[in-house]
Amino acid sequence: MTRQELVKQIFDKKSFLCVGLDTDIKKLPQHLLKEEDPIFAFNKQIIDATAPYCVSYKPNLAFYEAFGLEGMAAFEKTISYLRANYPNHFIIADAKRGDIGNTSAMYARTFFEQYDVDALTVAPYMGEDSVTPFLGYKDKWVVLLALTSNKGSHDFQLRADADGERLFEKVIKTSQSWAGDEQMMYVVGATQGRMFEDIRRIAPTSFLLVPGVGAQGGSLQEVCRYGMIADCGLLVNSSRGIIYASQGEDFAEVAAQKAKALQEEMAEELMKIGK
Numbered sequence: 387m388t389r390q391e392l393v394k395q396i397f398d399k400k401s402f403l404c405v406g407l408d409t410d411i412k413k414l415p416q417h418l419l420k421e422e423d424p425i426f427a428f429n430k431q432i433i434d435a436t437a438p439y440c441v442s443y444k445p446n447l448a449f450y451e452a453f454g455l456e457g458m459a460a461f462e463k464t465i466s467y468l469r470a471n472y473p474n475h476f477i478i479a480d481a482k483r484g485d486i487g488n489t490s491a492m493y494a495r496t497f498f499e500q501y502d503v504d505a506l507t508v509a510p511y512m513g514e515d516s517v518t519p520f521l522g523y524k525d526k527w528v529v530l531l532a533l534t535s536n537k538g539s540h541d542f543q544l545r546a547d548a549d550g551e552r553l554f555e556k557v558i559k560t561s562q563s564w565a566g567d568e569q570m571m572y573v574v575g576a577t578q579g580r581m582f583e584d585i586r587r588i589a590p591t592s593f594l595l596v597p598g599v600g601a602q603g604g605s606l607q608e609v610c611r612y613g614m615i616a617d618c619g620l621l622v623n624s625s626r627g628i629i630y631a632s633q634g635e636d637f638a639e640v641a642a643q644k645a646k647a648l649q650e651e652m653a654e655e656l657m658k659i660g661k
Contacts, residue, residue: 387476387504388525389568389593393617395441395474400653402618403645404442404478404595406625407432407464408449413630415637425453425460428637430467432629435642439649442476442621443468444595465501476621477503478529478595484509484516491519498523505529507573507595510557514564521565528570532558533585535575535598558588567592574613576605576622582612591615597623599648606648610655618656624648 396402409425421427433443450461468477483493483506497506498520505527508517520528533543533554543554558572567589574585576598585594594613599606599622606622613620624644632640 387527391474392441392476392593395476396618397656399439399441399649400656401439401441401649402620402622402652402656403440403648404444404476404621404623405432405436405440405628405645406480406597406623407443407445407629408625409445409460409629410449411453413633415633415635417635423456423460423463425450425457426463426467428629429460429464431638432641433464433468433472435638436628436645437472437475439642439645440475442478442623444478444480444623444625446625447479447481462501465503469502476505478505478507478527478621479503480507482507482509482531483520484512486512487515487519490516494520494523498526505571507531510561514560517561517564521569526569528565529595530557530561530570530572532572533574533578533581535577539575555584555588558585558592562589562592571595571621573597576609579605579608580612582609586613586615591619593619593621595621595623597625599624599627606651607655610658614655614659616659618659622648622652 407429409428411424414424414428418424418427445461445464450457468475479497484490497503506520507529508520510517510530544552546552561570571593574594574596576596596609628641628644631644
């Protein structure tokens with residue numbers, strides 16, 4: 387998916403919501419456990435219920451790899467279902483890959499050829515040659531970890547060098563020489579507040595994938611105030627707050643209600659930039 391296509395979806399649907407498919411079989415409604423593939427059965431109903439209100443889905447690979455071959459089969463079926471039934475939704479595999487060049491090339495082949503997702507989260511710690519193999523695919527995106535929402539982000543990401551430049555700033559500045567804003571976006575946690583201003587000084591036109599709204603306490607309005615740009619430039623992810631909003635047989639209906647409520651808030655934010 388190109389940037390232009392993604393932006394069109396955002397403004398057509400008045401939403402920049404990404405639904406995180408962090409599907410844990412231990413948290414599924416009990417009635418689904420009798421299904422042949424409970425993880426896929428859950429995902430399918432969540433997708434069907436929330437698709438009108440979001441533009442993106444982000445399955446987190448850890449929640450599928452934890453269940454071995456059955457979990458990965460559910461992941462593959464989920465991607466295939468999205469491709470067949472919701473081809474305009476942007477699919478991000480949250481796998482946080484990144485290794486020496488030849489290994490990264492195989493990760494890129496796995497996710498961009500075998501699974502055919504639109505984007506992949508990538509860890510930048512090993513530098514340029516660990517990231518560039520992911521950038522050789524037309525209309526595929528790298529989502530680089532920059533400033534995350536977890537408490538431990540302060541351990542390294544906010545450490546400054548002798549010139550006062552923090553590590554997350556160095557990551558963003560350096561990586562912009564590897565790819566432009568048509569192929570590279572950045573993970574910035576919703577809990578970082580006004581730090582979005584610092585991000586926008588370095589990456590004024592890049593898309594940002596923003597986890598942490600909802601269960602992790604991030605404010606959508608604050609994210610938009612400091613991070614939104616003329617073509618939105620945001621994909622805001624919500625996982626637990628949507629997919630686990632109910633443990634009953636009405637789980638999909640309640641997920642739809644939660645997604646719709648977020649979409650309505652997003653529509654208000656888009657109106658502020660005249661969209």
